Amino acid sequence: MAVGARLSALICFLGMLVLVGPAARANCGVDAELGEVAEECDKSAATIEAEKQKYPTSTWTVRQICKDARRLPDGTCFNPSTCTTVEGVPGTRYVVFRDGEYDGTACLSAGEKESIEAPPDVRVLVIRAFERLEWPSSQLTVQPVGGKTLVNLKTNFYTSNDKPTSISVRLVESDVVVTARPIAYRWNFGDGTSMVSESPGSPYPNLDVAHVYEQLDEVAVSVDTQYGDASFTVNGGPPEAIPSTIWVNGESQDLRIVEALPQLVLQ
Structure with a gap:
């Protein structure tokens, strides 16, 4: 068979495959x-x-x-x-x-x-963003100061973080301000015990949040903060409530529980 005839047959065969093949x-x-x-x-x-x-x-x-x-x-x-x-x-x-x-x-x-x-619903975005915002942790103060306290006596704990915090964010081309305040505190005493209070504690001599250590030890203490009573505004409009709350962990600090030793004093 001549080369031209073979080429014509091949083209015809390929054309038939295209015609009978299934549609993509x-x-x-x-x-x-x-x-x-x-x-x-x-x-x-x-x-x-x-x-x-x-x-x-x-x-x-x-x-x-x-x-x-x-x-x-x-x-x-x-x-x-x-x-x-x-x-x-x-x-x-x-x-x-x-x-x-x-x-x-x-x-x-x-x-x-x-x-x-x-466009996304701004309220839905704000409620989602609430938990991702960087709410401040509470700074813990322990009395007596100096990183030591006495066994079998009350140790005082408090924080000054008791005011509302406002954070500005930009969502869906809108200026949003989210506000929340501390509504509860979780006091971690480092000896396996903790307590939750609405009070931020207060300086000595008031002992709103106090703890008695019953044995000599070295512990890490901290206070976690729950933010709630939250709201937001959009472009300076009226505030709208946010039903969510969030806990923010506080930074721990070392505390030694020591015994008071008697000392002779020359008169």
């Missing part, structure tokens, strides 16, 4: 034409919503994928590329952006598109 099917529900490879959509509305939970302060936008290059001034396609969502609803193919950066493609219905582009 895109993940987002688009049936490709015979012999074409369809571009896959790698996201659905559900996967984007999951990512919005992971990145709650991000801004999400989408842009239609067009069948041709013609667009209206607002970016809408004259001939948008259509698809079928995973729920079987007619949709449109979009390019997805997170904070202006390309984040993949998706097949979305009209309602899903509006939901994805809706």
